[in-house]
Amino acid sequence: MTQRKPYSTQVMQFLGSMNLAITLLVVIALASIIGTVLQQNQPYPSYVIKFGAFWFDIFRILGLYDIYSSVWFLTILAFLVISTATCIVRNTPGIVRELKHFREHIQEKSLRLMKHSTALHLTQSSGEVQKTAETILKNQGYRFKLQQNEDNIVIAAKKGSSHYWGYWLTHIGMIVICLGGLLDSRLPIMLAEWQGTIKPETRPVPVSEIAKESFLSPNNLSFRGNVNIAEGQKTDVIFLPIRDSYLVQPLPFKVELKDFRVEHYSTGMPKSFESDLVIYDSDLAQPISKTISVNHPLIHKGIAIYQADFGDGGSEVDLKFNPFNPNYKVPDLKGNVFKDYKITGTSAQYKLELTDFRLFNILPITDDKGIVHQRNVGPSVTFKVRNAAGEAIEYLNYMSPIMIDNRNYIVSGIRTKPGEALKYLHIPIDEKGTVQGFMQFLHNLQNPELVRRAASSTTQQSMQEVNLKNADIEQQVIESMIRLTQVFATRGFEGISADINQRFPEPQRAAVNEAFAKVLNVALRAVYLETLKNKGITNPTEKDWLFYDDSLSAMANLPLYGSPWYVQLTGFKQIQASGLQMTRSPGQNVVYLGCLMLVLGVFLMFYVAQRRIWIWLKPQETPNTVEMILAGTTNRQVSEFEKFMKTLRQAFESMSVRS
């Protein structure tokens, strides 16, 4: 009957068991995968969009949005540390024994049963063999102990004890790494949040309006946060993002951004990001001025300041509003990025929210040979136009024309929802490189008198050509031309389809559509010719007709554009901002120490084999004969050891051959 082991022993055995250790390693690996597939620490609304409300909640409860800080993940890590520690505690007495003892009292029977064991008879004196054996062992780096028994001698030798140091170093190293990580972890913040002593801020408000509960102590042991500073500005706080909100960490000094620079390679790719910083600290006699860049942080008072990001710091932009309809004329605007402006002067109220300015935009541009190059297309401005109902459309407008299929366009990207791909409006440019030519054509289409004039003259001309005189038909054609042009200029092709659908029954629609298209086309051409004539062009070239085609394509898209104006960037004064990351991580050196232990340990464990050799000698009755057992164990590099044992046997055999 086996006796039940005490409960504590069972727990120890379970915690220190290899099965648990391997299971934990695999479970951590699998759990880690989740965090790489599901993007971590994104704003919550984006998760809702992706998963829907139901799954969003389930994933949130499971802590999948910040999996590596979730309680269950940390618990598994804690288990790994406990398991490793238990393993060390359980194995250490055995290892100490291994290190101390030579096992010289081993039995003959055990020696014969070993995997690497061989017996031989030598015609040689026992003393001679013993001497040779000792020399060989010493030469091979073995330490040994002699045991004189009643009728035999055992030489117990071993080498490679540092293998066990490898075991300790790797396993203790792992624990040290985890503890170092713990020092730098957010556990204190999580606990404080749990207790309710701190409360993250969710609103994007100025620092002065943030509640006290969202501030961390300046003496906080470890943190990692970000701050954006515009050129010429100072900060003494940084922000720690936490789930969909943030905490404020006060700094023991002030940081000022003097200048931020991006340098570029000849290809237009950024070469370096640099920030000239000044540190003001009451403990310093003089402020420190230093330039930081990527890979070259600045460390002050144990806080490392990294170049992490960059952006706009509130650049000044000059904006010109080109109305698509002459009625919507509004004055030019001088504004700053991150500020909102009311656009007055129209019947409807709009708000213009400037969100970004970029001096460089590197885009793939196809040249006339069809080769794609990364080119800088110059400055751009990003803004939102919000209507009275609060609906906003986002626009990205480039300052300079961009070449597409060998023709230059003013490009404006739009999207109605954040995260959507941008759709682009391509406005053809006139001979001066502006959008004025297009706007003039568009305005002319909306000018009833001009349209009537153009429609009349083209209709009369056509009727004369076919020798037709019918005032009624003429009038009818002119009227439909005016009406269609009107519909097209305000609502595009969609408007015309809608108009047809409303006025004609299904069977007639296709035919009407065709007829209308012809009429419209003639009218548009007429207005375009009129527009050109006003400019003094009477013989349109191919280029003019390309412009005409491009204009129509752009106009067809206008009803979807949403804004009553094309907002043109005409001038700017760039003010940049640098994104700094600041960390205080007291655990870093602890982790490095653990890493060093781990690396040393791994090499010792793999490349130092712990070996034991026993040479058992029993003098026989016949003089100068001796029976020998050659046995050994190794825990690594078995094949090499086998080879060595074979050589050893041959060596001793040769002793008896020689005598």
Next chain:
Amino acid sequence: MSVPSEALNELLNKPSFFQRIKPTDWVWAALVVAGGLFAFVKYAHAMDIYEQAFLILAIPSMIALGWSWRAFQPYSVAVTILSLLGISLYSGVYANGETVFGLKYLFSSQSAVMWMSALFVLATLFYFGGLFTHHEFTLKTASAITWTALVMGFVGLMVRWYESYLVDPEFGHIPVSNLYEVFILFCVITGLLYMYYEGRYRTRTMGGFVLLVISAAVAFLLWYAFTREADQIRPLVPALKSYWMKIHVPANFIGYGAFALAAMTSTAYLVKYYYNNPSRLVAILVPSFIFAGLFLWILLRDLFGKEAVANPSFTFILSAATHAGMIALVTTALLAALGYLLLLPSTQKNFPSLDLLEDITYKAIALGFAFFTVATILGAMWAAEAWGGYWSWDPKETWALIVWLNYAAWLHFRFSKGAHGTPMAWWAVVGLFVTLFAFLGVNMFLSGLHSYGEL
């Protein structure tokens, strides 16, 4: 059988360390010191303190490597001479690469890499040819071709390093900065590791298996170069401009190369094992084919099915499953094909023993694990300097950890439980796919997810 007294003498009068060093070893050491010091004197001003330290430390490391693996000596000499030849042919003009014969057809980095690619594929064929025909000379030729491929690969990297400065002095960087460059590195390192074991165990018959993974890498390399113009020399992004890259990436690729080698020796193990135990092969292959077939069905339905899947996250899972299925299919097909080829009984005679294959697998994984540990730690230290934290659970970091945990578990199984045989061999093969995902999948797949996820 060797003369017994020799064995005794060897053990009794253990030659001292310096007695074991041959005259050629001293020549080697002198060359390395001379080369290292020359480079230091000439270029130290252009290096930062860390790079100077790397150069100085490289001298004893190279000497030690050459002394403990003598084949490395002529190899490095050949690489050095040909690289210098290639560099001198440029005579400081990048356009010479298109006009000078020696560059256009031999030593410009692109030509050298093409030579490497072609030679590796050729060597694979020779290795398999020699295995099936028992033709020792064919196997020796395969080794020679592999060495030549390795020389050309390394020369390609060295010349490319120089070329990057010729394109624009500001672009200059060590060619381990993009997938194209690291694939060359992967081929060269895996090949060198293999040649080390080939020399050490005096067996050439497993060469075909190892070169198979190199040939696969070559196929990817060529596809990548031709379709994506990845062979263009581009400047470094600011985050990569650091001395850390010079040690982190090569250390990582010693790990990757060793893991790949282990997976291929395990494949050889499995092929040999299942040849001798065909009934077990059926037990493995039938479920594999069902598994692969299932995913193939999903793939076809995905490609040709009328129901376009609207939900993007579902599409992602589906395409992930499809890719996994394709990988499973290819693996199975590959193993089946190899198994079939090896059914030729002729190959069995001179094929390495299961024990030896297992031993090499273990050694490669141990080596890979040690270097992968170092590389990951170096990566963490670099991250601390560039990103402000030694660990951020970024996908690449996390996958490095997953690979590390996977092999840590493998090693624990082997050491503490004494596990061996087919399960460990299968695990080593699966390990390659985990490694592959960490090395390629994260860049191609998760970054795609990343940009998709950026709302």
